[in-house]
Amino acid sequence: MKISFLLHNGYGIGGTIKTTFNLAEALAERHDVEIISVFRHRKVPNFPLDERVRMRHLVDLRTEKEHPRHVRPARVFPASEYRYPQYSELTDERIEECLASLTSDVVIGTRPGLNVHLALQGPRSAVRIGQEHLTLKTHPPALRNELRRAYPRLDGITTVTEADAEAYRTRMRLPGVRLMALPNSIPEPSIPPADGDARIVVAAGRLVRSKRHELLVRAFARVVAERPDWQLRIYGNGDQEEPLRELINELGLYNNAFLMGKATPMDGEWVKASIATVTSSFEPFGMTIVEAMRSGLPVVSTDCEYGPAEIIRDGEDGRLVPVGDEEALAGALLDLIRDDALRHRMRAAALENSRRYDPVPVVAQAEALFEELLERKRSMRGRLRFRVPAPAHVAHTVRDLAMAAAITTVRGLRKVRR
Structure with missing residues (x-):
């Protein structure tokens, strides 16, 4: 499988970055894996990254911080998301272009705002999974409302605890979206464990x-x-x-x-x-x-x-x-x-x-989820082949209008807020 992660900033420090690196490295044992970092602000990542995992960035803050479009507010990334002030018209453009160009089998977003991009703009041929590293309860009401509109377009959502997965099942209307708890993985330390005698x-x-x-x-x-x-x-x-x-x-x-x-x-x-x-x-x-x-x-x-x-x-x-x-x-x-x-x-x-x-059992769970959703997508395509297709220009028009309507709705909400 070709697997792509969409990450806020792979060059920073934080739990989401660390667990994304851990999962990506473990998956790279058997798959083609890349990390797409929206931002880059330094030469090398703070955390070491296995050379089998490719990492590329979309916006280099070392040279593009004052880019004319980077000082204009984002219209796709949710305004109610914690990281919204760091996103812009430039990130909207770069993320959309990146997602449109992907040939991945699986694309994984790693925070709510990026999951919204993935839901609205991600390649329909890929399995699109939104990871939640925080909790539904901690998201402000405005963000929860945005997620209710966007998340039904995803194929799956993973949370880091079963308690949060249950919260999504009971409090969000997400028909057809696979919800699953996938804990963060931690590799075995490279040094012997504590002996238990130190005071x-x-x-x-x-x-x-x-x-x-x-x-x-x-x-x-x-x-x-x-x-x-x-x-x-x-x-x-x-x-x-x-x-x-x-x-x-x-x-x-x-x-x-x-x-x-x-x-x-x-x-x-x-x-x-x-x-x-x-x-x-x-x-x-x-x-x-x-x-x-x-x-x-x-x-x-x-x-x-x-x-x-x-x-x-x-x-x-x-x-x-x-x-x-x-x-x-x-x-x-x-x-x-x-x-x-x-x-x-x-x-x-x-x-x-x-x-x-350990990454081994966690990766096994992740792979099983990917295969399940890929098989479901293949099955749906198979069923669609037996239907009488609409003329190509009509099909394209309907799809394009639906996408345009979704993005226009999001942008309209931004204007109302402002």
Whole structure:
């Protein structure tokens, strides 16, 4: 199969980029795979990419940032989408031209705005799949309405959790669209896993309010009161760095809690610890949870929507605690700190259970979906051959008018908003 991914910016840093690279590399074992990056802003990608996967870009921000059409607002990319300010008349044009030129068997969009482009402009001969890396619940109402109009034109939609797939089934009218949960894949680390003996708890992620690192610092103060020989290391950067530093000093944790900055990749840092923790108020999936487990760490996480409860088996390979409960978080950490045997049992279970997120089983699910939708498309073409065809000029006119109407509707909505 020839498979194309349409990605916002393959030269940046983020979970969607990383999981797209992981899936593309795994698929490249048996298929012809390319990544089409709408934007490029640097010479080489931040994440390494297997040479078997081709990557090309549509707009080079190093030379085209001031392009006359790039300063005019986009009319196809949804205005209600988070990334809308970065899109333009130029991206509308380049994406449409790119999609029209594709000869791929499968084309995969990786965010809502690009999925809308794919639905309206993607090649009808290809299986068109929209990936959702966030959740339906987090999309603003205006975006959900746009997706209700565009998504029925797709062949399939994948979400990263079953809970979100169910939300699409029950809250969106998508007749004929195949809905499936396809989790993010994480390759096995190239270094040996943690041995479970280090007196270190580690957290990783952007230092932003939704990650609730201040809750973790306060909970860890309770841990230190009983076990002052343990450390907390927090990796990442963001606008909460200084408030967190002030809180650490205020609580007298400057010898126990450390802000480590950003580390990419994290493999070498996970294995220095014995426990990982996630304190988010919301996690669409939980890449860091799987990464930590694949490195041999039991994970103590808040039981937030949507990902943690689908990844962690509470009491077996980690612990789930109520969102915002400082006491419960400290208690779960102390349970693992006090009991070496429990920690080692959970460590072994984390290694074993996290194998379901290896690229091999995830790719098998993806390939099965692609084959199912390709067969469905072939079957539909076969049925259409037995119908009396309309004259070619009529068929073309109907198809062209339908496409023009869809795009005109989207553009009209933009004007009304403005």
